[in-house]
Amino acid sequence: MKWLRTVCLLILGACNTPDGRSSGAINSRQPESNSNVNGKELTRVEGSSVSFDIRSFIAIPCAGYEKQFPSARPFSIIDKEKLTAIDKYLRSLQPHTQNNEVDIRAKAILFYNNQTSDTLCIGKFNSYYKGEAVQVDKELISLLGINP
Numbered sequence: 001m002k003w004l005r006t007v008c009l010l011i012l013g014a015c016n017t018p019d020g021r022s023s024g025a026i027n028s029r030q031p032e033s034n035s036n037v038n039g040k041e042l043t044r045v046e047g048s049s050v051s052f053d054i055r056s057f058i059a060i061p062c063a064g065y066e067k068q069f070p071s072a073r074p075f076s077i078i079d080k081e082k083l084t085a086i087d088k089y090l091r092s093l094q095p096h097t098q099n100n101e102v103d104i105r106a107k108a109i110l111f112y113n114n115q116t117s118d119t120l121c122i123g124k125f126n127s128y129y130k131g132e133a134v135q136v137d138k139e140l141i142s143l144l145g146i147n148p
Contacts, residue, residue: 040112042087045144047108048072052124052148059103062121062128066107075108075145086110086143090120093134102126102133106146122146 050072060068077083090110106122121128122144127136141148 040114040116042083042110043078043113044111045077045083045086045108046075046111047106047120047144048074049106049122049144049146049148052105054105056103059101060105061102062104062107062119065104065121072106073147077144082143086140089140089143090129093129093136096126096133096135102128105148106141106144108144124148 048069050069056068065072077086102121103123103125104121105124108120108122110118110120112118118130119128122136122141127134129136138148
């Protein structure tokens with residue numbers, strides 16, 4: 001019971017500013033841009049893909065993608081509008097807990113203005129973003145210009 005009270009206090013504390021006023025975060029709408037709350041702005045996306053219909057005897061993990069598909073179709077995105085749309089989509093990703101096995105058919109590296117990067121690995125049924133299983137649909141695949 002003590003832990004429940006602690007969690008409730010943490011949640012309530014997160015909704016207030018340091019001076020005790022409500023931040024209004026629930027009702028406020030952030031301006032759309034390709035930078036998040038940390039000032040991290042998506043500057044480019046580079047990756048490659050193969051047909052999602054390719055069958056393999058074993059599931060191809062994210063780490064083994066390049067070795068398994070050395071002649072995959074490369075892509076690169078630097079268009080600001082596309083980057084903003086991709087960033088907005090990535091921030092809305094939901095965890096995928098039904099099946100953690102991933103069979104990768106596309107991989108993208110997302111580069112940010114603070115010299116950091118994240119990896120997105122996309123399979124026919126499951127995907128990984130920042131090492132976590134997520135639900136990816138055709139909208140993101142389309143934004144990346146991948147032809148499954």
